[in-house]
Amino acid sequence: MQKLVVVKIGSGIIDNEDFLEKTLQDFANIEVQKIMVHGGGSLATFYSKKLGLTPQLKDGRRITDAGTLKVTQMVYAGLLNKNIVTKLQYLNCNAIGLSGADANCLLADKRPKTNIDYGFVGDIKHVNSTIFSKLLALGLTPVLCSLTHDGSNQLLNTNADTIAAEVGSALTRYFNIDIYYLFENKGVLNNIADENSLIKKISKTTYLNLLASKKISEGMLPKLHTAFSALDRGVKNVYIAAYDSLNSIFEGNQTGTLLTLK
C-alpha cells in the first residue's frame, strides 16, 4: 500500500506566521500523499470577542452556541482554511479545502447533553474514506478544517486532533498511514518545564505506565489517548513533534516523540 501522512497543525502554529509558513513549506514538499487538518487557534476567540460573544471553553473544548458556530465557520472554513489553501497552491501543492459537510466527507453526531451542554459540537460517526481516496487520486491534497455535519442540515464543531485520528484510521483501508501532530513544542516531555526532557518513543506499554504514574501533563492526555486509539485501528506511527520537524523526520532523523503500539 502507498504511504499517506495526515498532518494536524496546532493552534500555536496557526497563531504564529513564521511557524505556519515553515510548516506549510515543509508540508508542500513532502513527496507522498497527504492530508492536512487544522483548527482555529486563538483567532476564533479574537473574532468571537470582536463580534460581542463571550468565548467559553470546557476541558479544552469550545462550548459552541449558535453564534459561536457561525464564528467557527467564518474563521476555520473561511479565513484560515482559504489562507492555507491559497498558500499551499502558491507552493505547488494542489490543496482543496474541506469542512466535513463538503462532499459529505465527515459525518458526526451532536454530542448529547450531560451535565455539560457543549452546544453544536460533534463526535465523528463516519469518515467517507471513499471520497478521500478519490480526491487524492485526482492529485488533490485535502485540507480539513475542524467542522463536521450531521447530515440533517447542522454543522458541528469537532476537535481537530480527533479528526486527524479518525481520518487516518479510516484511510488504513487504502494507505499505510502516519499521523503527525505538529505544535510549538519539541514533543511529549517528561517534565513540561524542561524542553530537554523529550520522550523519544512511547509504546503502548510505556503509555499505560505513564498514565498510571500520572506523569503526563493534562493538556497532553487527550492527544495521547486519541493517538493510541488511531494506532489500535491500524495507523502505523504517530508523531507528536515541533512545527519544523517534518523534513527531518522524513529524512530519518526523528526529532519529536514517536508513538507506536510496540
Add this chain to the structure above:
Amino acid sequence: MQKLVVVKIGSGIIDNEDFLEKTLQDFANIEVQKIMVHGGGSLATFYSKKLGLTPQLKDGRRITDAGTLKVTQMVYAGLLNKNIVTKLQYLNCNAIGLSGADANCLLADKRPKTNIDYGFVGDIKHVNSTIFSKLLALGLTPVLCSLTHDGSNQLLNTNADTIAAEVGSALTRYFNIDIYYLFENKGVLNNIADENSLIKKISKTTYLNLLASKKISEGMLPKLHTAFSALDRGVKNVYIAAYDSLNSIFEGNQTGTLLTLK
C-alpha cells in the same frame, strides 16, 4: 454532450431565508449535472460594519482592501458557502464548496489600478475546466463562492455573475451549458417599476437594440453584457429569472427572461 446547468443565486436570495430555502430545494432536485455560484449578499456589509470597517462600493463592485478581503473570506467561503453546502447535503445533493484557490479551479489577475483602485479584486484569466469535469464525474456538485486567487498567494474578490459566465463558457468543452441567473425579480423588465413588463426573450439583435435605446436599467446592464459574452463563447441559453422558477423552466414552462444568440 451531457447537459450541465450553472445556477448563480443573487444577493436578494441569499438575504431572504425563504427564498434561499426554495432555491436550494429546487436546485437539489434538478436531475442534470450542476454547479452553483453565490456571492455574499448584504452579510458582507453587515460583518464589515460589525468589525469596524467601512464598506465601499463602486459601480456595484466592492472596493476590497485587506480587511474587507478577510471579511469576504469569512462570509462567502465560511459562513454562506458552508451553510449552503450543509443544506444541500441534507437535500441529498452531494455538494462541495470551493473558492477559486481550492483545487486551483479559478485563476485571476488582480485588477490593475486606474483612476479607481478596486483593491483585492480579480478578473478571471483561467478556469480549470478539467478539475470541474473530474469533480462532477465523482458525482459532486461544486458550490462556488465569489473568490478567486492569483496563484501567488493572493485571494481575490470576484463578481459572482462573472464567475458563472466564465465557468459556464469554459465547460462548453465538456457539456451543453445553460446558465441561470436567479434573483428576487421576475426577469428583465421593460419598465423596472412594472413587474408585468417582463421581456420573455432577448436575442443578440434585441439586446443591441435595447442597448441603443438605453431602455435597460443600470443594474441589469453588466448582467446582460456578461450573459451575451457567455453565449458568444458557446453557452446555449441564459435565463434571468426568479428564485422559484427553476422547476417550471425545467418543465418547459418558461417564466423569466431567456437570452439566446438568435
